[in-house]
Amino acid sequence: MVPVTAEEAIAAAFRAEWGRLVATLIGVTGDWELAEECAQDAFAKAVQRWPEEGVPRKPGAWLTTVARNRATDVLRRRGTEAAKLRQLPVPDADPDEDIADDRLRLMFTCCHPALPMDARIALTLRTLAGLTTAEIARAFLVSEQTMAKRLVRAKNKIRNAGIPYRVPPAHQLPERTSGLLAVLYLLFNEGYAATSGPAALRVDLSGEAIRLTRALAELMPDEPEVLGLLALMLLHNARNIGRTDEAGDLVLLPDQDRSRWDRAQIEEGFTLLTSALRRGNVGQYQIQAAIAGCHARAESAQDTDWPQIARLYAHLATISPSPIVELNRAVAVAIAEGPAAGLSILDNIDLPVYHLLPATRADLLRRLGRAEEAAECYRAALALPMSEAERRFLTNRLTELTGENHVPAGNRRT
Amino acid sequence: MKYLLIHAVDETLFDDAPDVDEGAAKRLAAWIEEMVGRGVLVRGDRLRPTTDATTVRVTGGDVLVVDGPFAETKEQITGYDLIECADLDEAIEIASKHPTAGMGTIEVRPLWFQ
Numbered sequence: 001m002v003p004v005t006a007e008e009a010i011a012a013a014f015r016a017e018w019g020r021l022v023a024t025l026i027g028v029t030g031d032w033e034l035a036e037e038c039a040q041d042a043f044a045k046a047v048q049r050w051p052e053e054g055v056p057r058k059p060g061a062w063l064t065t066v067a068r069n070r071a072t073d074v075l076r077r078r079g080t081e082a083a084k085l086r087q088l089p090v091p092d093a094d095p096d097e098d099i100a101d102d103r104l105r106l107m108f109t110c111c112h113p114a115l116p117m118d119a120r121i122a123l124t125l126r127t128l129a130g131l132t133t134a135e136i137a138r139a140f141l142v143s144e145q146t147m148a149k150r151l152v153r154a155k156n157k158i159r160n161a162g163i164p165y166r167v168p169p170a171h172q173l174p175e176r177t178s179g180l181l182a183v184l185y186l187l188f189n190e191g192y193a194a195t196s197g198p199a200a201l202r203v204d205l206s207g208e209a210i211r212l213t214r215a216l217a218e219l220m221p222d223e224p225e226v227l228g229l230l231a232l233m234l235l236h237n238a239r240n241i242g243r244t245d246e247a248g249d250l251v252l253l254p255d256q257d258r259s260r261w262d263r264a265q266i267e268e269g270f271t272l273l274t275s276a277l278r279r280g281n282v283g284q285y286q287i288q289a290a291i292a293g294c295h296a297r298a299e300s301a302q303d304t305d306w307p308q309i310a311r312l313y314a315h316l317a318t319i320s321p322s323p324i325v326e327l328n329r330a331v332a333v334a335i336a337e338g339p340a341a342g343l344s345i346l347d348n349i350d351l352p353v354y355h356l357l358p359a360t361r362a363d364l365l366r367r368l369g370r371a372e373e374a375a376e377c378y379r380a381a382l383a384l385p386m387s388e389a390e391r392r393f394l395t396n397r398l399t400e401l402t403g404e405n406h407v408p409a410g411n412r413r414t
Numbered sequence: 415m416k417y418l419l420i421h422a423v424d425e426t427l428f429d430d431a432p433d434v435d436e437g438a439a440k441r442l443a444a445w446i447e448e449m450v451g452r453g454v455l456v457r458g459d460r461l462r463p464t465t466d467a468t469t470v471r472v473t474g475g476d477v478l479v480v481d482g483p484f485a486e487t488k489e490q491i492t493g494y495d496l497i498e499c500a501d502l503d504e505a506i507e508i509a510s511k512h513p514t515a516g517m518g519t520i521e522v523r524p525l526w527f528q
Contacts, residue, residue: 112502114502114506160524161502161522161524162415162417162501162502162505162524163501163502163503164500164501164502164503168503172503
């Protein structure tokens with residue numbers, strides 16, 4: 001794809017180069033604020049110069065040179081001791097090697113376990129994905145000031161507590177990698193199921209998560225769980241269209257238009273999953289990808305291999321047990337074996353604040369013709385936080401059941 | 415980088431063994447030996463229990479003296495170690511090998527002046 005205008009070239013370069021640039025500058029200067037400043041400055045100069053001088057053949061190299069020069073200037077003016085001013089590596093010497101390592105270093109550092117989880121996510125989005133503080137704040141429904149403080153505190157901690165800027169050593173890599181994947185997965189889910197508030201205002205977090213995980217997969221191509229996570233994201237994201245209608249209301253699985261699914265993403269998802277499974281080290285993301293794969297390969301909802309999905313959830317429960325896994329297993333079992341079988345699994349799950357538990361129970365009771373109990377469960381679900389689309393859906397179900405007109409309790413004005 | 419390791423353990427664990435338990439003493443000795451050998455342990459001490467603690471506060475020129483620790487929490491400070499090592503990852507590794515890590519919590523706090 002050849003960018004036509006300077007603006008498009010800059011936007012494309014930004015997408016592709018921001019994370020790499022910031023990562024390199026942090027490696028070279030050891031200063032996160034300075035790195036961001038210099039990266040921002042380089043892009044500002046590009047906005048000025050490229051319309052006149054033309055877009056350079058290697059936009060990334062141009063930006064890196066400009067940014068590094070500025071960093072050198074600033075450090076000199078600060079009178080930094082020679083020891084702190086690291087030797088800037090020759091730009092052409094093994095650029096892919098250095099750049100790849102830098103982004104990986106940055107990813108692992110952003111996701112260090114010593115940082116609070118919300119800071120890991122914010123830092124990843126700011127430094128690797130290049131989202132502005134305002135954009136990240138909107139995505140997580142906090143004020144810009146709050147998000148700015150969160151980012152500053154995180155960077156301060158990295159410096160003051162001596163969090164090292166590096167890819168963890170081999171013996172720590174498994175644990176730290178799964179921590180990194182957990183952040184990316186959280187990010188994807190944040191975008192996937194807008195938990196509250198109008199979805200329209202939120203930045204495409206799922207898209208960012210996919211982009212970041214894709215970059216990670218390039219940098220760690222032999223890690224099956226990295227491939228598994230990317231497969232999972234693609235197999236979910238491909239089927240996103242059609243989950244809601246134009247009014248923003250939920251469309252049930254059997255009613256979704258499968259012809260609108262993104263076949264290319266599904267293909268890629270299967271390719272990645274196969275590649276991951278071949279390595280013989282099955283983990284939670286590969287299993288979840290396999291579950292998404294069951295849906296993706298079904299011609300229609302009726303063709304879905306629910307018994308297989310139930311088996312996969314059972315396997316998942318042995319690797320990473322959680323009440324949510326049990327809940328999903330209950331849903332699969334209910335479809336494969338009948339609502340009563342699903343209900344008995346639900347009885348053993350404790351998830352006090354999660355609306356999908358009472359909502360699922362309500363649905364199964366409804367199918368069994370136990371209307372009053374079902375209505376109670378719908379009411380219990382509606383008392384809990386959820387997206388507007390879900391709220392409307394469950395309210396409709398309750399109305400159908402009881403014939404009354406319901407204004408949902410605790411309905412938030414948006 | 416210099417860090418203070420603050421050991422916090424539920425003191426009631428020691429109720430049945432008021433003096434130093436032999437197994438723990440051996441593990442502690444091994445830890446000290448390793449960390450001294452690595453050149454990361456600057457100094458460290460075990461503290462007397464909170465029944466021997468005194469809290470001092472000065473307000474409006476008055477010196478308030480109270481028996482006991484500064485906070486009533488389940489875990490209390492039982493000792494400290496001052497370490498000097500490469501980075502937080504190493505500090506975490508050092509802390510994780512200390513016997514109290516398995517009994518309570520170890521806070522790893524960087525010194526203000528490095």
